[in-house]
Amino acid sequence: MSGLARDGPAIETRQLYRRFDSRKGFLFREMTRTEALKGVDLVVERGAIFGLLGPNGAGKTTLTKILSTLLLPTSGTALVLGHDVTRETDWLRPRMGLVLGGERGLYNRISGRENLRYFADLYGVPIAGRDARIREVLERVGLTDAADRRVEEYSRGMKQKLHIARGILHRPEILFLDEPTIGLDPKSARETRKLIRSLVTDGVTIFLTTHYMFEAEELCPRLAILSKGRIVARDTVDALRALVGGDRTLEAEAYGFDDREVDAVRALPGVSKVVTEEFGPMMRLTLRVRTGELTLDQVRGRLPGHAELAVRERRTSLEDVYLDLVEEEAR
Ligand SMILES: Nc1ncnc2c1ncn2[C@@H]1O[C@H](COP(=O)(O)OP(=O)(O)OP(=O)(O)O)[C@@H](O)[C@H]1O
Ligand SMILES: [Mg+2]
Known part of the structure; x- marks a missing residue:
């Protein structure tokens, strides 16, 4: 050869x-x-x-x-x-x-x-x-x-x-x-x-x-x-991961968020994307985050008045990346 x-x-x-x-x-x-x-x-x-x-x-x-x-x-x-x-x-x-x-x-x-x-x-x-x-x-x-x-x-x-x-x-x-x-x-x-x-x-x-x-x-x-x-x-x-907006994925769940709250979260530093999902009576905001600075408390700060609020973080998975890219293509 x-x-x-x-x-x-x-x-x-x-x-x-x-x-x-x-x-x-x-x-x-x-x-x-x-x-x-x-x-x-x-x-x-x-x-x-x-x-x-x-x-x-x-x-x-x-x-x-x-x-x-x-x-x-x-x-x-x-x-x-x-x-x-x-x-x-x-x-x-x-x-x-x-x-x-x-x-x-x-x-x-x-x-x-x-x-x-x-x-x-x-x-x-x-x-x-x-x-x-x-x-x-x-x-x-x-x-x-x-x-x-x-x-x-x-x-x-x-x-x-x-x-x-x-x-x-x-x-x-x-x-x-x-x-x-x-x-x-x-x-x-x-x-x-x-x-x-x-x-x-x-x-x-x-x-x-x-x-x-x-x-x-x-x-x-x-x-x-x-x-x-x-x-x-x-x-x-x-x-x-970087292509779809960062390797940190933060999720906030509660019984419903209003548009103002969603916008407030979207405006947080490092947030590149926010997806809202409803399942049953609950609503979930999924945030793709680029920087290491944003804390879970900052997210909680933008969503006051939800006694049942749960905020957690996970690493952006390949599944997140895949769904983002394939959905983008479908639009
Ligand atoms: N022999 C064939 N005759 C007609 N259409 C075909 C033929 N083989 C594949 N296709 C069509 O080409 C497209 C791509 O098919 P392909 O099998 O390559 O997809 P795939 O990505 O392997 O899907 P899967 O994940 O379901 O295996 C499909 O729309 C399929 O219906
Ligand atoms: Mg196949």
Whole structure:
């Protein structure tokens, strides 16, 4: 591989578009057109876990499939490891792994080990080291004891581990994981996250989509938010906190606040945003705060006469950031 490609980013897309035309109905065929990706520009550095977040239908799976050469873009370019995903598939395919969530893609009637033998042959893993490599991968994902049981007897978590085993069998340089922990119980999800983290220490670049904010926060030093086919933000979690108005979030709750009080709170130093919410008889003001100076007492001072007032502080979470950015996009 050329030095240039080695040093370059793991992924680089320029103005990537993908459109789906589908027909509905039988007699009166109606064309529906979906713009799944609308000009995605994205750079992902090598050797880390990069997270892609976004609501249902945002285009995450579409982008993952294009990057892993499973689907062609309508226009635009995408380079993975410095190579074009539409023109250099022969070079790319042996160097990448793809794990799409769900139950499909495995052979249920045969054992986990036999599944991996089948895929090893498909991926061109040399016969000489094949069975040793399969043993290694089974150990890695924690399926050694279940290796010779039929996959139909596997739990969902075990199947997901087998999917990951399949994805890393041929030692890919980059691994695409689409919702790797979906439907897993907390313990299996945690084991899967641990496994994903251990792959990065081997130098594999991981591109991961998830709907679990804590998972993204825990695993991904950098992430991007995709909304309606467009990247609306791409950065570290801390930088994203700053983007939505600060890493401090203060909440004040009472039985109703009037407009004057809301304005008084909004005018406090460092307050970048105030959201009002009602739930039952209670009302909550959520304040995004930029500076360290503002105290809870200052907030209480602006909301006098509420005997039941509760004011507390928490760190702005990735979920706050996500909801702010996705809502902004919807407006
Ligand atoms: N094969 C297809 N034919 C027609 N439309 C499609 C096809 N695949 C995806 N789409 C549409 O493209 C858009 C993006 O879908 P995609 O599956 O990429 O979203 P996603 O972000 O992965 O969503 P989710 O979080 O639900 O998995 C959706 O509107 C979807 O209906
Ligand atoms: Mg998807």
